[in-house]
Amino acid sequence: MQRRFDVCIAGAGVAGLTTAYLLAKRGYEVCLIERTEHAREASRYNAGLIVPSMAVTELYKIELKKALEWLLNPSSPIKVKPAILLKELKWILHFMRMHGIKREEGLEALRKLGELSMNTLERIISVENIECKFMRKGVMEVYVNENSLHATYEEAENIIPKEYFTLVSESEIPYFLRNVAGGILYLKDACLSPDLFLDGLSNTLAEMNQVTILNKNEVTSIMPVNSTLKTAGGAEIRYRNLVIAAGPWSRGLLSGLGTKLKVLPAKGYCILLHKPDCSIEIPLMLEEYGIGVNPCNAPIIRITGFFELSGFDKSIPRERLELIMRRVSYHIPVLAGAEVLEQASGLRPCVSRRIPVISQHAKFRNIYIITGHCRLGMTLSSGSAELVSRMIAGEELPFDISLFSLPQ
Ligand SMILES: Cc1cc2nc3c(=O)[nH]c(=O)nc-3n(C[C@H](O)[C@H](O)[C@H](O)COP(=O)(O)OP(=O)(O)OC[C@H]3O[C@@H](n4cnc5c(N)ncnc54)[C@H](O)[C@@H]3O)c2cc1C
Numbered sequence: 001m002q003r004r005f006d007v008c009i010a011g012a013g014v015a016g017l018t019t020a021y022l023l024a025k026r027g028y029e030v031c032l033i034e035r036t037e038h039a040r041e042a043s044r045y046n047a048g049l050i051v052p053s054m055a056v057t058e059l060y061k062i063e064l065k066k067a068l069e070w071l072l073n074p075s076s077p078i079k080v081k082p083a084i085l086l087k088e089l090k091w092i093l094h095f096m097r098m099h100g101i102k103r104e105e106g107l108e109a110l111r112k113l114g115e116l117s118m119n120t121l122e123r124i125i126s127v128e129n130i131e132c133k134f135m136r137k138g139v140m141e142v143y144v145n146e147n148s149l150h151a152t153y154e155e156a157e158n159i160i161p162k163e164y165f166t167l168v169s170e171s172e173i174p175y176f177l178r179n180v181a182g183g184i185l186y187l188k189d190a191c192l193s194p195d196l197f198l199d200g201l202s203n204t205l206a207e208m209n210q211v212t213i214l215n216k217n218e219v220t221s222i223m224p225v226n227s228t229l230k231t232a233g234g235a236e237i238r239y240r241n242l243v244i245a246a247g248p249w250s251r252g253l254l255s256g257l258g259t260k261l262k263v264l265p266a267k268g269y270c271i272l273l274h275k276p277d278c279s280i281e282i283p284l285m286l287e288e289y290g291i292g293v294n295p296c297n298a299p300i301i302r303i304t305g306f307f308e309l310s311g312f313d314k315s316i317p318r319e320r321l322e323l324i325m326r327r328v329s330y331h332i333p334v335l336a337g338a339e340v341l342e343q344a345s346g347l348r349p350c351v352s353r354r355i356p357v358i359s360q361h362a363k364f365r366n367i368y369i370i371t372g373h374c375r376l377g378m379t380l381s382s383g384s385a386e387l388v389s390r391m392i393a394g395e396e397l398p399f400d401i402s403l404f405s406l407p408q
Helices: 013-026 064-072 084-087 089-097 105-128 146-161 196-204 247-255 318-331 374-393
Strands: 004-010 028-032 079-080 139-143 163-169 184-187 212-213 219-223 228-231 236-244 264-274 283-284 293-294 300-309 338-349 357-360 367-371
Touching: 004 013, 013 028, 013 196, 013 367, 028 184, 028 236, 064 079, 079 283, 084 089, 105 374, 146 184, 146 264, 163 219, 184 247, 196 212, 196 228, 236 374, 247 264, 247 338, 247 367, 264 318, 283 318, 293 318, 300 318, 338 374, 357 374, 367 374
Parallel strands: 004 028, 004 236, 028 212, 079 300, 139 283, 236 367
Antiparallel strands: 139 184, 163 184, 219 228, 228 236, 264 300, 264 338, 283 293, 293 300, 357 367
16 A cells, blocks of 8 residues: 655755754654755755855846856856757846846845744754754855945845944955955854755654655656655655655656746855865855855865856866866965865756745645755755745744745
8 A cells, every 4th residue: 555644755955854854843754755865966065154144135136247247258157058048048037137026025035034044943953963063153255356345235234234244354354365355244144064964964854753764766756636746666655745845856846737937957066175274264255256165164174166057967077176276275375285075066946036935836735845045045945944844734934925935
C-alpha cells in the first residue's frame, strides 16, 4: 500500500529543510524528497550572509544604460548568455523594473519577512544547538566608488531605521581593506557557515521520528487530483499537503500543475580558502563586484561572487574565478595566495518581480510553493518556511503576505 504523509516536501535546500523542521516540530509527519542530497546546490555554495537590512536595499530599478555597461564589459560581475538574452528578454526587462511590484509595498513586505526570518533562524540555531559559527556582529558593504557609497547610504536612510546601519568613512575602514572609498556597516546583520548550518539541521531532522528523508529521489510528476506524486525511482507517495521548494527547478514541477512561473537560475561562484591567522573580523560585501567575503568559519574563508544568466549550466570557467580572486587580493591583500580548498557554483532561484514566492496554489489548495529568493535565500528562507508552516497548520499569519502570492 502507498504510504501517505501529512506533508511531502520536494527539494532539500535551505527552504525545504527549514520547512521540514518547522512542520515536524508542530507534530506533522513529513517526507522530504531530494533529487540529489540535502543542500548540495545554491544552499551550500552561497556566502552565508544573513542580511535582512540589505534585503530592503535590494529593490532598486536597474537602468538600461547600466545594464548595457555590464553586458558589454567582460569583467562585469553580471553576465547574460546571448541565447538567454534573446529567449528571456522580456523576463530580464521585468527583472530590471521589478515588474508587478510597487517599491514601497515590496520594501515593507521584505522588511517584515527579514525580521521574521532572523528571529526564526536564531531560534532554530539556539534550540537545536547547531554549531554553525553564527555571528551577529554586522555585515559591511564596501564601496570603491565614493558616489555609489553615498547614493546607497542616502537610499538606506529613507528605508532602514537609523540604528540599523552606520557610515564607515575611508579613514575608519578596517586595516585589512585597501583601495576602497568606505562602507556601510549594517549593524544587526549576521553570517554563518551554510554547510554547517544545513548539515546540522539535516542531522536534527534525521533524529526526528516523524521525518523521512528520501535522498537521490527526484519528484518527476505530481498528480494533484489524488494527491500523489511519483519519483524517478518509480515510488508513488501520497500526501495531505505538498510543498514545492525545488529552487530554480520549481518551474518544471509547477508547469506540470498548469502554473506558469518563470524561475530563472542565476549562477554564482563559491571559493573556499584556507587562511590561518586570518585577521578579517567582519563579513564583507564588495558591492560593486558582487563579491561576498565571509570569515565566520575561519580559518576557512568563504568567497562568493557574480551573477550569470546561463541556464542550468554549472560550469566554473577558470577566468571568472581568477577575476574574483584578483579583485579580492587587490582589496584584501592578506588573502592573496591563500590555499584554495574548494571551488563550486550555485544557481540562485530568481523571479522577475524580485520578491520571493511564498504561496498556496490557487487551484490545488493543499499545494504550497516557496521559491524565488534569488540573492537572499539564506537570509529569507527561515521566514518563508515559517509562513508556509503556519498556513499548513491553519495558524494566524504575522502579517499580510498577499504580495508573496504566486503571480496569476
Ligand atoms: C554564489 C552565491 C552566493 C549567495 N550568497 C547569499 C548570501 O550571502 N545570503 C543569502 O541570503 N543568500 C545567498 N545566496 C542565495 C541563496 O543561496 C539561495 O537563494 C538559496 O540557497 C535558495 O535555496 P532553495 O532551497 O530555494 O534552493 P536550492 O538550494 O537550489 O535547493 C533546491 C533543492 O531542490 C532539489 N530539487 C530540484 N528539483 C527537484 C525535484 N524534482 N525533486 C526533488 N528535489 C528537487 C535540488 O536538488 C536542490 O537540492 C547566494 C547564492 C549564490 C549562488
